Structures are given as structure tokens and as C-alpha cells.
Amino acid sequence: MASAAARLNRYNIIRRRRRAPRPRIFQDRSNPLEDLEGDEVFIRFRFRPDTILWIVGLVFDDLQRQTHRNCSLPPLLQVLAALRFLATGSFYNIVGESLGISKSATGRAARMICRLLSSMAARFINFPANLDSYKRTFFEIAGFPNVVGCVDGTQIKIKAPSENEGDFINRKGFHSLNIQMVCGPNFNITNVVAKWPGSVHDSRMFKESLLCREFENGHIQGILLGDSGYALKKYLMTPYLNPSDVHQERYNGAHCRTRVLIEQTFGILKRRFAGLHTELRLSPERACNAIVTCCVLHNIGIVRGDILQFRGNDCPQNPTDYAERNVRVLDGKAVRDHIARNYF
CATH class of the missing domain: 1.10.472 (Cyclin A; domain 1)
Incomplete structure (x- = not known):
């Protein structure tokens, strides 16, 4: 009888302890x-x-x-x-x-x-109202005319998602998001699309983006430079895969020296925010928010002059892998030939 009473007493003590509110502990900050x-x-x-x-x-x-x-x-x-x-x-x-x-x-x-x-991305990531300064600065790099930006995609590694996992495995075999970015002449980001799984091709991302429709409708006057993974358009210039004369070779050289700015922009961005270089341990939706936030902060740093010291050898100078890529020749072929003949 005594042992039962003792057990009941202990039980009541434990109940009271559990009901008592735990004091909040505030650390010194x-x-x-x-x-x-x-x-x-x-x-x-x-x-x-x-x-x-x-x-x-x-x-x-x-x-x-x-x-x-x-x-x-x-x-x-x-x-x-x-x-x-x-x-x-x-x-x-x-x-x-x-x-x-x-x-x-x-x-x-x-x-x-x-x-x-x-x-706040629309406030900090955009093309300027007057693109003339962009065109002049890009032209001074290698003599490529009418350029307003360089476009490319980059793979950002994430943890394996719980849904549609296979869609996020890229061609290199790890889970990622494929992020499309366009850069200006001073490594600022003028457009970012962060929503596609790693298995999606760069060309599809651009084709289905609002940026593509703005160029198609003539809302943005100028030329983007992209690698041969993109379809050749009158507003999107890609390199010649098999240059047949000196003009086309010079065109390719100028194209490469100008388009490398987007690769350097990726390098600067990933050096500043190491999570983009290693892995974001986030769900795809939260990872997209984090990536856009990094782009906003990157542009804020450029505007305020609060930037990393950039070394040119931090970024690949010829990163394009032309294997397993096809160019769909559209009306952009005539524009590309015109630029090659008249400027190079």
C-alpha cells in the first residue's frame, strides 16, 4: 500500500513539473x-x-x-x-x-x-532605361556592336528534394537548380530566372522566359550574347561552330571575349556567397528565394561600391562546352553574317 502511495506521489510531482512553464533564457547578444x-x-x-x-x-x-x-x-x-x-x-x-x-x-x-x-528583385535587377551606355561599354571590350547583355545558365547545387527528385538531377549527376542570368558590362545582374530544375536546358529556360518575349516584341532594343546551347536569333548571337573564313574566326574571338563577362559574374557571385558554390541545404522553393536574394545583394554591393576584389583568373576564360549542343538556324543567321562581315 505504501509503495503504491509513493508511486502516486512521484507521479503527481512529475505532472506538476511538466505543467510548470519553462523559463525563457535570453542569451547575451x-x-x-x-x-x-x-x-x-x-x-x-x-x-x-x-x-x-x-x-x-x-x-x-x-x-x-x-x-x-x-x-x-x-x-x-x-x-x-x-x-x-x-x-x-x-x-x-x-x-x-x-x-x-x-x-x-x-x-x-x-x-x-x-x-x-x-x-524587391524588380527594384534592383533590371535593364537601365537608356541602353546606349551599355552598348558603348560592351563595344569597347572587343568591338562587338549593339550588345546589351550576356546570357547563360549556372547550376546551383541543392539537397535532394522530397518531390520530383529526378527532375533536379542535372547532366553532371547531382541535384541542382538551373539559374538563368544576364549580366551588364560591370558584372551587374540585369535579369535572373530562378525556378527551373537542374535537368532543364538553357535554351528552354530562355525560350519560356519573359525576357525572351520582351526581345521578341521589341521592348528591348539590342543583342544578347549566348553560347551555342541557345537558338540563333536576330537578338541572340551565338558563335560559329565551324568558322569558314577569317571574318567568322574574328567574330568568334570577339564573341568569346565579350561573353566571358557572364562567366566572370558567376565567379564573383559565388565567391561572395559560398552557399551558391558548395550547396544550399534548402528546399527548391526556398533555394530559389535565396538565389534571387544573393543577386539582389550582389547588385547592391556594386551600386554602393562594396565589392570583392576581383581577379581575372578566378573565372574560366573559355568555359563553353560545344559538344552535344545544336544550333537551330533561324532568321538570326543573316544578322550574324552581317555582323561578321561588317565589323570583323
């Missing part, structure tokens, strides 16, 4: 912008303090409206958590430990900042 030198802040977060505060100003009002929590994370720490995650591609718990916040808080902050900044 420091401000890295105050504790670190400017160069150290740049190394850790890929931006200098004044640019980080400018980014905080972009999302401050939205962050204040999004939370009703007591003692919520300050907007500055949320932005720093997101920047640290994108800069390293590391796990949330490791990123959180460096800032004195929990794994769950780090994940929420990174997702929120990526969602807010990716929604």
Missing part, C-alpha cells in the same frame, strides 16, 4: 558591427558596416510588422544571420552560435530576409 573592425565584418558578412545598415533600412519596416513576439530579434541581428548564412552556406546552428542566437531563430531570420529581399 553583442553587436558585431561594434565589436569587429570593418575588414573583419566584410570577411564574415560580405558587406561593410555602412552597407549592412543600409540593407537593414530596406527591410526594417517590414520586419517590424511581421512579428508580435516579446523580445524578438532586432532587425540588425536578423539581417546579419541571413548574410552569414548566405556567405558561408553553413548549418543554421553554426551560424546562430556565431551570433548568440538559437538554430530556430537563425532559420526564421534567414527565411524572412530572403523572402523580403527577393520580393
Whole structure:
């Protein structure tokens, strides 16, 4: 009888303990912008303090409206958590430990900042109203006329998704997203399409993009440069696969020297945000938001002069693999021949 009473007493004690609210523990959080030198802040977060505060100003009002929590994370720490995650591609718990916040808080902050900044893509990723300066700058590189951008796709590795896994396996055998980008003459990104699985070909991405329709309808006046994976169009110039004369050889040389800017842009972007170079441990939808956010931040860094030191040998100078690629010759052939004969 006594043993049964003792067991009942212990049971009641355990019940009371479980019902008692657990006290919230608030860690001491420091401000890295105050504790670190400017160069150290740049190394850790890929931006200098004044640019980080400018980014905080972009999302401050939205962050204040999004939370009703007591003692919520300050907007500055949320932005720093997101920047640290994108800069390293590391796990949330490791990123959180460096800032004195929990794994769950780090994940929420990174997702929120990526969602807010990716929604601002149209503000920071676009073609200028006047393309004449782009055309002049591109022409000075190798004498290629009327160029307003270089287009290509890049594979961003992600973790294996739970749905339609086979669609995300690219030709190199790993799970990825195929991201289409167009760059300007100073490595800025003027267009990005982040929604296609890794198995989708570059040419299909461009054909079904809004950018293609804008060129088709004449809303953008100029020429894009792409590799031979794209269909030859009057507004999209590809190289000659088998040049037959000196003009076509010079055309190919100028095409390569100009189009390499998109490869260099990929290199700069992936050096700044290591998660794009290694792997994004995110679902496809969240990975797309993170990639667009990186592009927005990349352009912000260029506009504010807060950029990485670029070395030309960081990026391949002739990355195009012409094997297993076909060119569909359309009305762009006459335009390409005209450029080769008259400019090269």
C-alpha cells in the first residue's frame, strides 16, 4: 500500500513539473558591427558596416510588422544571420552560435530576409532605361556592336528534394537548380530566372522566359550574347561552330571575349556567397528565394561600391562546352553574317 502511495506521489510531482512553464533564457547578444573592425565584418558578412545598415533600412519596416513576439530579434541581428548564412552556406546552428542566437531563430531570420529581399528583385535587377551606355561599354571590350547583355545558365547545387527528385538531377549527376542570368558590362545582374530544375536546358529556360518575349516584341532594343546551347536569333548571337573564313574566326574571338563577362559574374557571385558554390541545404522553393536574394545583394554591393576584389583568373576564360549542343538556324543567321562581315 505504501509503495503504491509513493508511486502516486512521484507521479503527481512529475505532472506538476511538466505543467510548470519553462523559463525563457535570453542569451547575451553583442553587436558585431561594434565589436569587429570593418575588414573583419566584410570577411564574415560580405558587406561593410555602412552597407549592412543600409540593407537593414530596406527591410526594417517590414520586419517590424511581421512579428508580435516579446523580445524578438532586432532587425540588425536578423539581417546579419541571413548574410552569414548566405556567405558561408553553413548549418543554421553554426551560424546562430556565431551570433548568440538559437538554430530556430537563425532559420526564421534567414527565411524572412530572403523572402523580403527577393520580393524587391524588380527594384534592383533590371535593364537601365537608356541602353546606349551599355552598348558603348560592351563595344569597347572587343568591338562587338549593339550588345546589351550576356546570357547563360549556372547550376546551383541543392539537397535532394522530397518531390520530383529526378527532375533536379542535372547532366553532371547531382541535384541542382538551373539559374538563368544576364549580366551588364560591370558584372551587374540585369535579369535572373530562378525556378527551373537542374535537368532543364538553357535554351528552354530562355525560350519560356519573359525576357525572351520582351526581345521578341521589341521592348528591348539590342543583342544578347549566348553560347551555342541557345537558338540563333536576330537578338541572340551565338558563335560559329565551324568558322569558314577569317571574318567568322574574328567574330568568334570577339564573341568569346565579350561573353566571358557572364562567366566572370558567376565567379564573383559565388565567391561572395559560398552557399551558391558548395550547396544550399534548402528546399527548391526556398533555394530559389535565396538565389534571387544573393543577386539582389550582389547588385547592391556594386551600386554602393562594396565589392570583392576581383581577379581575372578566378573565372574560366573559355568555359563553353560545344559538344552535344545544336544550333537551330533561324532568321538570326543573316544578322550574324552581317555582323561578321561588317565589323570583323
